[in-house]
Each structure stands twice: as C-alpha cells, then as structure tokens.
Amino acid sequence: MNSMHLANQKWWDAASANWARGADSRGLWPRCPTEPELALCPKALAYFEDATGKRVCVLGSGDNQVVFALAGLGVAVTSVDISQKQLDVAARRAKELGLSISFQQADVTDLSAFANDAFDSVYTGGHVAVWVSDLQMYYSEAVRILRPGGFFIVDEYHPFRRLWKNSRDALVVENPYFERGPFEYEESAAILQPEPGPWKTYEFHWTVSDYMNAVLKTGCSLELVDEYGEDVEREGAPLHGLPEFLLIVGQKPVR
Numbered sequence: 001m002n003s004m005h006l007a008n009q010k011w012w013d014a015a016s017a018n019w020a021r022g023a024d025s026r027g028l029w030p031r032c033p034t035e036p037e038l039a040l041c042p043k044a045l046a047y048f049e050d051a052t053g054k055r056v057c058v059l060g061s062g063d064n065q066v067v068f069a070l071a072g073l074g075v076a077v078t079s080v081d082i083s084q085k086q087l088d089v090a091a092r093r094a095k096e097l098g099l100s101i102s103f104q105q106a107d108v109t110d111l112s113a114f115a116n117d118a119f120d121s122v123y124t125g126g127h128v129a130v131w132v133s134d135l136q137m138y139y140s141e142a143v144r145i146l147r148p149g150g151f152f153i154v155d156e157y158h159p160f161r162r163l164w165k166n167s168r169d170a171l172v173v174e175n176p177y178f179e180r181g182p183f184e185y186e187e188s189a190a191i192l193q194p195e196p197g198p199w200k201t202y203e204f205h206w207t208v209s210d211y212m213n214a215v216l217k218t219g220c221s222l223e224l225v226d227e228y229g230e231d232v233e234r235e236g237a238p239l240h241g242l243p244e245f246l247l248i249v250g251q252k253p254v255r
C-alpha cells in the first residue's frame with residue numbers, strides 16, 4: 001500500500017467511531033434494506049432489478065448503506081474497505097439487521113483477495129475516488145474482478161463540488177478544476193466537525209474526463225453517463241444549479 005493510502009487508512013480507522021455516530025444520528029442505514037432508494041439513485045438501482053442471488057462487490061463501502069440496500073434486494077454482496085474499523089462497524093450493524101454479508105479489508109488499488117471475473121456487478125462511489133491516488137489502477141482492478149458482460153457502476157460526488165472556497169454568498173474557486181492534488185490535510189478524528197489534528201490525509205480531485213477515461217481504459221464500453229442531484233445543504237458554498245453526482249456505468253466486454 002502506498003504511504004498516502006496508509007495515512008488515509010490510519011485516519012479512517014481513527015475517525016470511524018465518529019463517522020458511525022453521524023450515520024446513527026441520520027438514522028438511514030437501518031432503513032436501507034427495505035428502502036434501497038435511500039442509498040441508490042433510480043438509474044443505479046435499475047441495474048439491480050432481479051438481482052437476487054447475483055454476486056455484487058461494493059468498493060470503498062464506508063457506511064455500507066449501499067451494501068445494506070443490495071443485501072435487502074437479495075444480492076450476495078461483498079463489502080470492501082481499506083479500514084477494518086469501518087468494516088467492524090458495518091459487520092455489527094449487519095448482524096443487527098440480520099443481513100448476511102461478506103466483508104473484506106482491502107485497498108481498492110489491490111484487489112488480489114479476489115479472483116478474476118468473480119462478481120456479476122461491481123459498484124463504487126459516494127466519496128471513494130477522492131481518497132485514491134491512482135484512479136486507473138482502482139478501476140482496472142474493479143473490472144478485473146467483474147465477469148464478462150457485467151456492469152461496473154461508478155456513482156461519485158461530482159467533481160464540480162470540490163472546487164470552492166467556504167462562502168455563504170459567492171462562488172469563488174479555491175482549488176482549480178485541473179489540480180488533481182494530492183491535497184494534504186492535518187486532521188483530528190472529529191470527522192463531522194473538521195479541525196486540525198495529528199493525522200495526515202491525502203485527497204485527489206479527479207475531473208469528469210478522468211473518471212470517464214479511467215472507465216474506458218479498463219476496456220468497458222460506456223453504457224450510461226448521468227449528472228444529477230442538487231442538494232446543497234451540506235455545502236459551504238452556494239452551489240445551486242450545479243450537479244451533485246456523476247454516474248458512469250461501463251459494461252465489461254464478453255470475450
């Protein structure tokens with residue numbers, strides 16, 4: 001694992017308990033198995049109609065809301081995260097919900113724990129790529145473990161969301177669109193109220209074309225691209241009128 005991913009892993013392990021408290025206070029995760037639309041947008045959800053018994057891998061599973069939604073749909077789901085602490089929280093919650101899920105600690109750029117063609121679909125997104133220093137290795141590994149004909153579904157926070165200075169009334173660029181980083185931060189474990197602390201984290205700002213090219217270079221054909229969402233409540237800048245998420249679906253060619 002490279003040193004930036006190692007630093008991010010240590011921070012996610014340290015911040016996991018606070019992240020879990022945030023998810024508990026939102027109260028969505030217990031509802032996801034019966035209300036999958038809380039975790040998946042309609043266009044992504046459409047790929048999991050009639051998915052009972054299908055093998056799906058979720059990469060960078062975090063709060064595992066997508067994982068719980070898929071498990072509720074009868075999918076045989078595997079949850080992958082770099083942070084064992086994040087997986088421990090998810091495993092506790094899965095037990096509480098009576099869901100059977102396979103958990104695997106791994107860096108998304110090294111999925112050697114899985115065989116080629118092991119899954120019917122691979123899903124990733126919701127603020128994962130921002131932690132990954134090599135988007136191409138990440139997506140190539142994702143597609144390696146996907147069966148021919150399977151779908152690779154990326155649903156990421158839109159790159160336009162990561163550019164702005166904190167401001168109530170003006171959009172002022174802080175991070176130019178073409179600056180990919182790494183952006184180094186010194187943070188505490190108080191993930192919900194960011195403040196300086198002893199942990200270093202490294203973030204990467206991929207562009208729309210970076211995402212699309214990374215999917216295309218895996219050899220997938222492009223099935224769907226969508227930009228959607230307009231919730232700006234959590235934002236420190238007035239982003240009304242800009243998209244919230246970028247959805248890309250690739251299909252692995254049948255050999």
Ligand SMILES: C[S@@+](CC[C@H](N)C(=O)[O-])C[C@H]1O[C@@H](n2cnc3c(N)ncnc32)[C@H](O)[C@@H]1O
Binds near residue numbers: 125
């Ligand atoms: C913000 S969460 C995103 C997932 C989910 N949507 C959520 O909101 O919880 C980011 C997750 O990505 C994981 N992560 C960060 N870097 C990773 C890597 N290189 N490989 C696998 N997981 C990683 C973190 O441990 C964390 O659980």
